[in-house]
Amino acid sequence: MSLGKKTNIYELVLVGDADRPGLPEIMRGVLVNAGLQEKDVIESRIDGRISVSSYFNVKRNAQKIEAKIRAGRLNKVAVRLRRLESRDWQNKWKEDFRPFRLTRRIDVVPTAYRHSYRPKGRKKIYIDTVLAFGTGLHETTSFMAKLIEETAGKFKNFLDVGTGSGILSLVAAFNGAEAVWAIDIDKSCVEVAQENFKANAYSSAQLKVADVGVWKTNQQFDFVAANLISDDLIRLKKKIFSLVKPGQYLALSGISLENFSKVKKAFAALPLRCVQIRQGSRWAAVLYQRTQRKTRT
Ligand SMILES: C[S@@+](CC[C@H](N)C(=O)[O-])C[C@H]1O[C@@H](n2cnc3c(N)ncnc32)[C@H](O)[C@@H]1O
DSSP, X not given: OOOOTTOOEEEEEEEEETTSTTHHHHHHHHHHHTTOOGGGOEEEEETTEEEEEEEEXXXXXXXXXXXXXXHTOOXXXXXXXXXXXXXXXXXXXXXXXXXEEOSSSEEEEEGXXXXXXXXXXXXEEEXXXXXXXXXXXXXXXXXXXXXXXXTTTSOSEEEEESOTTSHHHHHHHHTTOSEEXXXXXXXXXXXXXXXXXXXXXXXXXXXXXXXXXXXXXXXXXXXXXXXXXXXXXXXXXXXXXXXXXXXXXXXXXXXXXXXXXXXXXXXXXXXXXXXXXXXXXXXEEEEEEEOSSOOOO
16 A cells, blocks of 8 residues: 555544454454455554554545445444544554564564563564554464464574565564565565564565565575465465475464364375464464475475
8 A cells, every 4th residue: 555645544443342252353354254355454452442444545445345344233343434644644553553462572562662662571573564464463473473482493594475564584583593584475565574674673584575386496494484364375385385494394374263174184285293283263373394204295
């Protein structure tokens, strides 16, 4: 989405009670069912309320999605569409996005809180912009971050397939990755990741716009992280697998529970040992270790 000064931005937001079990997933699901992509939905919590928002350049597009959502009559969820002033838009994420605990050792800190949020003994990932998937608030990202942290010390180089905001590359760098490759099919995500790397004074990643399916490299990696939708994981499984060094790690996330057995079955055909599964109310992630055995892929 272009952020030029004269761009109109429309915010469609659903707001509900943060204590209501499963509500964030329901609200996200409603937006996705209405035609949005997961990556375009931003979740935030503030003062006991949870909100999921999406942003549009074209009012008519926002209104179409709003109409579908209102037709579904969500119980105890407020639906709001408003035009943001350029000033509001540039500051919006700063209001809604607060520091939070991502893993046992790492907090995510919006750069607006860089000077005010300084807990002792915690590592901090600064996020400068949330205009790509990967604030860390989504379960698929936090599962990945935890799997990476738990594998700390066992990998030197790391490949982030579908880097989005770049958050997983930063988690990997905090956990001992000496060399990081981050790719995304979407140029705007690569730009966002670049800004977030800069906010963390991190300049060691090789960041590229690339579709993993056709990405040409002779390298294999100690840890490959792919947080993609289930159908893409299945479609790209051979290519993703081929990027993992024998004996090393592959983490998959972005798997909705209804697709979990399909994904596990697809990857069961490859020489991989399941090391750990993380499962929530709607999503699952898996950590595999590639066996040493040489195979044709
Ligand atoms: C769910 S987001 C994950 C973002 C971040 N890695 C995280 O875990 O929060 C998936 C990302 O993968 C990217 N993507 C989708 N298909 C891809 C492909 N074939 N090759 C590379 N990136 C892809 C999307 O543009 C998006 O940024």
